Amino acid sequence: LSLSLSLHQTVNSPDCGNGLYNESCGVCSCPEDQRTYLGVCCNQTAGVESCRNPSTNDVCSNWGVCECGVCECTVDEALGVRYWGKHCECNNANCPTNQEGIVCSGPSRGVCDCGECRCLENYNGTACECQDDGGECRNAEGEICSGNGRCDCNCVCEEGYEGKYCQVCKLVKCKNICDRSVKCLQCKNNEEEGCEKCNNIISANVPPPLSLSAYKIDTFTAKRCPATDANDCDYYYWVAQKSDGSLTTIHIEDIKDCPEDIDYLPIILAIIFGMLVLGILLLLLWKLYANYRDRKEYQRFLQERNKQLWGQAESPLFKPAVTKYENPQYQPTLDKRASDNETR
Numbered sequence: 001l002s003l004s005l006s007l008h009q010t011v012n013s014p015d016c017g018n019g020l021y022n023e024s025c026g027v028c029s030c031p032e033d034q035r036t037y038l039g040v041c042c043n044q045t046a047g048v049e050s051c052r053n054p055s056t057n058d059v060c061s062n063w064g065v066c067e068c069g070v071c072e073c074t075v076d077e078a079l080g081v082r083y084w085g086k087h088c089e090c091n092n093a094n095c096p097t098n099q100e101g102i103v104c105s106g107p108s109r110g111v112c113d114c115g116e117c118r119c120l121e122n123y124n125g126t127a128c129e130c131q132d133d134g135g136e137c138r139n140a141e142g143e144i145c146s147g148n149g150r151c152d153c154n155c156v157c158e159e160g161y162e163g164k165y166c167q168v169c170k171l172v173k174c175k176n177i178c179d180r181s182v183k184c185l186q187c188k189n190n191e192e193e194g195c196e197k198c199n200n201i202i203s204a205n206v207p208p209p210l211s212l213s214a215y216k217i218d219t220f221t222a223k224r225c226p227a228t229d230a231n232d233c234d235y236y237y238w239v240a241q242k243s244d245g246s247l248t249t250i251h252i253e254d255i256k257d258c259p260e261d262i263d264y265l266p267i268i269l270a271i272i273f274g275m276l277v278l279g280i281l282l283l284l285l286w287k288l289y290a291n292y293r294d295r296k297e298y299q300r301f302l303q304e305r306n307k308q309l310w311g312q313a314e315s316p317l318f319k320p321a322v323t324k325y326e327n328p329q330y331q332p333t334l335d336k337r338a339s340d341n342e343t344r
Helices: 174-188 263-306 335-343
Strands: 011-012 022-024 034-037 038-043 064-067 070-073 081-084 110-113 116-119 149-152 153-155 203-208 223-228 234-239 250-253
Touching: 149 263, 174 223, 174 234, 174 250
Parallel strands: 203 250
Antiparallel strands: 011 022, 034 038, 064 070, 110 116, 149 153, 223 234, 234 250
16 A cells, blocks of 8 residues: 655655655656656666667657657757657658649648648648649639540540640641631632632631630530731631531631831831941041051161161262253353352
């Protein structure tokens, strides 16, 4: 039986080593070779084997510490990751991710619970990436897989169709329907002969439909085809192929994209002005080069002249071109003599 020594102490408490140790204020008085954990005395290494993860043989899965056979799991505050479980084998980050790498597609779609995503209402899939109403498969017009496939979290297209929403048709009939129908448009616009069969299937000035993929002609899904008229205006028209392979009525949209008229005069004047400026610059460059070349030639001439080794003197054989003779019979007047004397 337990013996109470005081108000706050119990001797041989059943909560401390099955009655082997005393308890004081809810704390066991354990021997020196043991420690207290959660009010229980145990050895320092007791229960380590029970803390090992049987899958990895790691103590507390390396995400905690073993205390008396019980794993105390850690919490990574920086990354916001917490661990739990008998062997700390569970966490809130080790779960499937969507195509963007987000765990369980984000908290708005699901939460991670020990390796599995628990999806919220209206979401499903391994990473809660799918919507119950097929929202991942709806195109801009709200149609699932453009009517050319089924939704299995993502669009599974029928044969001959591809794209995220199965909006791209690779069938021969899809490729040729525009080529086959555009001939009637060209024949009608160019007023060629033999267009009588096209008159009954062309319907002009039709506004673009609000839902492109859902636009139908005679209950058949129509295809939007591009065309260009004689004025280089781009526009679109709609045509569908019946089950027998024939074409339905061609609907031409009333909106056209025409090129703006180009004023060529400013362009021509700019080109002429540019050519004149270029010509003047070329002339200036040529003039500068010619002056530079002349200076170089003159400098070379001076250098060669200064290198002459012979002296400069008048040749004894040289005779001037002009010879002055005086008439011995000439008698100057007194005034002339006075003038000559003054000059002398």
